[in-house]
Amino acid sequence: MATENKNLSEYDKSTIPDAKNFRFGIVVSEWNDTITEGLFQGAFDALLDCGALKDNIVRWNVPGSFELIYGCKKMQQAYDMLDAIIAIGSVIQGETKHFDFVCDGVTQGIKDLNIQHDIPVIFCVLTDNTIQQSIDRSGGKHGNKGTEAAIAAIKMAQLRKDAKF
Numbered sequence: 001m002a003t004e005n006k007n008l009s010e011y012d013k014s015t016i017p018d019a020k021n022f023r024f025g026i027v028v029s030e031w032n033d034t035i036t037e038g039l040f041q042g043a044f045d046a047l048l049d050c051g052a053l054k055d056n057i058v059r060w061n062v063p064g065s066f067e068l069i070y071g072c073k074k075m076q077q078a079y080d081m082l083d084a085i086i087a088i089g090s091v092i093q094g095e096t097k098h099f100d101f102v103c104d105g106v107t108q109g110i111k112d113l114n115i116q117h118d119i120p121v122i123f124c125v126l127t128d129n130t131i132q133q134s135i136d137r138s139g140g141k142h143g144n145k146g147t148e149a150a151i152a153a154i155k156m157a158q159l160r161k162d163a164k165f
């Protein structure tokens with residue numbers, strides 16, 4: 001279902017595990033920071049709304065979305081008690097093919113982190129054609145992908161916990 005047919009911020013708390021005992025990392029790209037700060041706020045607010053404690057959320061910043069890969073890897077290594085990590089970025093098409101390489105690189109890199117390490121990394125990277133599309137998906141008319149990512153992080157933290165027993 002395309003984003004335009006659903007609101008990214010909608011969730012049913014009755015279907016989401018209580019997050020009070022989970023610890024989360026959030027790595028935020030500084031490129032397009034007006035967008036990434038909106039995504040972060042959506043994720044942070046949703047985590048708290050679902051029971052997470054502020055003291056159980058750690059945030060790191062990286063320069064751009066491509067650095068999310070290394071930043072999330074180092075966070076997995078530094079904080080092995082985390083239950084999930086959210087990678088937040090905003091990539092917007094420019095004049096050249098650089099957009100394609102950044103988007104593909106970040107996608108593959110974060111996929112690899114989910115394979116190589118035992119802390120799930122949630123892909124909260126907008127890959128938009130225009131700034132308006134980014135605005136619409138970071139708290140605008142289509143909701144907030146950060147909210148969606150937080151819900152995914154809670155569900156994956158619970159899956160990881162259940163899988164250990």
Ligand SMILES: Nc1c(NC[C@H](O)[C@H](O)[C@H](O)CO)[nH]c(=O)[nH]c1=O
Nearest residue numbers: 029031063064065066089090091092
């Ligand atoms: N154009 C965007 C970038 N480009 C920068 C790269 O992510 C990276 O920081 C640089 O290539 C140095 O390694 N990053 C974004 O997050 N969003 C963009 O639109």
Ligand SMILES: CC(=O)[C@@H](O)COP(=O)(O)O
Nearest residue numbers: 092093094095096098099
């Ligand atoms: C995603 C990018 O790296 C892009 O915004 C950079 O812009 P340009 O392709 O015009 O150099």
